Amino acid sequence: MAGWAAIAVALVVIVGLGALITPRPSTSQGTLDPRSTGADGARALVSILEKHGVTVQIVTDPVAAHDALEKTPATLWLPDSPALTVADLLALTKQAAGTVVGDPAARSARVLFGATLAGYGRGVVSPACTLPAAQRAGGISPGVLFRATGADTSSCYPQGDAVGLVTRTDGARQDTIVDGTRLFTNEHLGENGNAALAINLLGARDTLVWLAPEGGNAGAAPTLADLTPGWVTPLVVLGFATALAAAIWRGRRFGPLVAERLPVTVRASETAEGRAHLYARAADPAHAYELLRAAAARRIATALGLGRRASAGEVADAAAAVTGRSRADVRTLLVDARPGDDRALVDLATRLYALENAVHAAILPEGTARDR
Known part of the structure; x- marks a missing residue:
């Protein structure tokens, strides 16, 4: 009887491991992911833009973004992601009809706008600038603040000697950097003039190319995991499961559980x-x-x-x-x-x-x- 019980346990373990290793679509979605309906996603903004007649193309690597921008004049949503090199940032910005850097960091601020990060905003401020998109939106409560001194840049939403939005004009192209993580997520889009500002910046053209990188740069060399056939991992796991089943079946029975004090966690x-x-x-x-x-x-x-x-x-x-x-x-x-x-x-x-x-x-x- 005990042998049959061991076999039943082994079968349950094998079935469970099989379910765990079955390939399934990834559900990992980060901040300002245009497909995410979570608090820090941006699905609400995409829906509003589509209702205003804007075609939103979601791409996940710089090559796909390049191809999309080549087909039609479009606004580009460009995050400062580790998956993008400085060359990617410069090339995509130059190719787009207009760019909004909505998930900024020190690198994109410096490379694309000649600006530096200058702390974090507090409270609602008015545009105090001539940018039509900001004037129509009204007041916002900015997140990351910037300092920019370039002759080809202009600023909105000042707080002290810093600002919450910087634009840079190069001919007919206008690029903008603003902290969308504080303004354009599902959680914050309905506050103040956030939604209006997002629509004014991202809906200026019929097409918006939204770059949402997943993992590393598409041009990187394939890893060992990329080169491994899909059947290898299930086979290895099945082998371990079989060994575990044999150990349970033929091994000695365990004695009663003994409580043991575990060591403390060291930071x-x-x-x-x-x-x-x-x-x-x-x-x-x-x-x-x-x-x-x-x-x-x-x-x-x-x-x-x-x-x-x-x-x-x-x-x-x-x-x-x-x-x-x-x-x-x-x-x-x-x-x-x-x-x-x-x-x-x-x-x-x-x-x-x-x-x-x-x-x-x-x-x-x-x-x-x-x-x-």
Whole structure:
């Protein structure tokens, strides 16, 4: 009887694993995904544009975007995605009849508009500019703010010495950068003049090409997973399942379960600091600070949405823009500093901690606590 029970359990395991490995469509959708109906998706905006007679073409790689833009004059929705190179950003912007960078980061602001990030907006502001799209939309509550000084740029929605929207004119083409993650998602589209601004910017032409990258650059070399036939993974899993069934069938029966206290979870930041202390004790302050700096740079990059590929210099520039600190001082902390003794190590570590706190204070709403 026990043997039949073991066989039944093995069959259940095999069937369950088979269901798990059965290919199914991906449902992963990110912020401002035009197909997503979640709070941070942009399906509502796409529906409104289509009701206004705009044809929305959704593409997932720069090659498809190039092909779509080649067929007809169109506005391009361009995210600052790690899947796109600087060359992609420049080429697609030049090819489009007009571009809206609605998911901006430090790279796109600098490369396409000669602008820098300048913190985060607070409260509703009026356009205070001559751009028709902004004038018709009225007030908004901008997200990421920018500083732009180029002669071919104009700005709207000022807050202090920064603005919430920057446009750049090149002949008949007009490109715009604005934080759509705060304005155009399903959650925020109905607030203030957000919907009107989105329609005015994205509905200026009959066709909108919406680039929503999925994974890496289409031009990248295929990975091992791409080259592996689809039947290999199910076969390997089935082999493990068969071995598990045999072990259950022929193996010894387990005794009663024994409760065991598990070790506590150690945060990544505490691990990095602990290793830094060990190097400090070994009279290697430079190596110790390198660990502290790398950990802090990763957390700052994550907080600013720069992605894993951002260099230390890009992280430093973005942190300086957000906090308003001297670019040279921030680059010293995140790139150049090499402490020669313990006193210098303590001083740099203290300043690094203060910089990280300043970044989070600049991007988080007032009264919001953060967990390191």
